[in-house]
Amino acid sequence: MANNTKTPLVWLITGTSSGLGSALVASVLAHGDRVIATSRSLESIKHLETPDNTDFVRARELDVTSGAAVITATIAEAAGIWGRLDVVVNNAGMGYGGLLEEGGSDRLRKQFDVNFFGVMDVVSGTLPHMRAQKAGTIVFIGSRTAWKPEIPGYGASRGLYGSSKAAVHALADCLASEVAPLNIRVLLVQPGSFRTAIARQPFYTANPIAEYDPYRNLALTRVMTLMGTERGDPAKAMEAVVDVVRGEGSASGKKWPGNLVLGVDAEADVRAKCKRTLDNLDEWSDVAKAMDFDAN
Template sequence: MADNTKTPLVWLITGTSSGFGSALVASVLARGDRVIATSRSLESIKHLETPDNADFVRARELDVTSGAAVITATIAEAAGIWGRLDVVVNNAGAGYGGLLEEAGSDLLRKQFDVNFFGVMDVVSGTLPHMRAQKAGTIVFMGSRSAWKPEIPGYGPYGSSKAAVHALADCLAAEVAPLNIRVLLVQPGSFRTAIARQPFHTANPIAEYDPFRNLALTRMTTLMGSERGDPAKAMEAVVDVVRGEGSASGKKWPGYLVLGVDAEADVRAKCKRAVDNLDEWSDVAKAMDLDVD
């Protein structure tokens, strides 16, 4: 339900044709905020904007791989619709499956072009507007795969999301003095239609046959069996940004881990890291120069 005591926020969201993006648009509108919904294909989202809701929704074509100049121009036009951009959500992404040696750096470049460099181009196009208005929130859609990338076939995707996590952390430190907030959302398995590309099988290496077959089976059976509800996840994101609902009375989190599986994986990785530090602490601390 909308909170009419608050000034409506203006959100720009990438990748709104399905999944998290579509659910987020619905949640934002239900709170009484305004949305500039974007997608690589305008045809897939043009139904969102109608004469009756033009005061609250605008649809724009935005391909995050179209290059910095095009993206910057698109965001500038979007910022002019209601005169500001309060929240920008980097949701657009894709998943490229493949074993690392078989796929090589070519597949990694394709994956990073969408999930990392495209995100950075959107951020670069956004920040001048938020700096000018001395306020704003930038949301990154990360992934539990950044915490658990050691699953055969998920290397390109997990690597790109790990890079997004580092990018979000660094940006948060750089823009905090400018009254700009950063939120890194880290979801586990949710029932969304991520833009998955065909699994890379063009360069099969016999030694990897068991891993490739396992990866193909996993990716085929996982789709449609995820336990996470995208609508609930995006409700939580809006709660945090607006400081209401589940976020009421809590400090700005910076990180938002969503899903039972994501929480378990983050805790497991942190425990392994601490256990490793404990075991190798004597080595870590023995690296100082010997001083006479």
């Protein structure tokens, strides 16, 4: 899956003002590729584009919640800069803190608007260009919280965030099967905890339910104690993503993964969830297999 052409790849990356997005821009440029860096605030990324580097970097404002028409137009303009889009990375995201019942569907809708529907709008704006050029790679930044959303804290109670990322995982898997015949690849990256400044909203406490006081207090405590102590290095994570897309470095000689788990904690959580699922299937196998109509 190596990039055998000498022509630099053109990447469009959302959410590049900080965290994984910022690290990915640096890694892509280090490999000699070109980047269209985007953020909902152009002010936060305008330093990336200078008169000396416009052959390799362009900065554009792109708010993934601005609606399909605006996003499609922005991507079309970006595709015209160098005449193609080789890699589009759906990295922009938001963490809305809060407990499920206390936040309700209103809080979930806010979370999904950014992390799911915004992602789909970017994909919809991207695919016409990749279909026309008969090639491309779409990268989704998912999360190990889709595998383990049940721990409070880590910047947000993970039920809201994890639900949105689980939806992204399903979206990525489905899209991969639909676009494979078109020579378009899909990569779902599933990082664990990395030391980044992910965009977070204040923890939602406007609808406190007394029975959840201990759980909420634990979540609020973890928000203050865990940030900045994560063991994952964002630069290493994004270097791995670039390696996979380009078929180089740590990806040399390996098959296209489709799903890329990053981080010791992420690997442990995925393995644990798989084991629990298989153990459950084993125990309930007789029930699962007894659902067919009785033979006449």
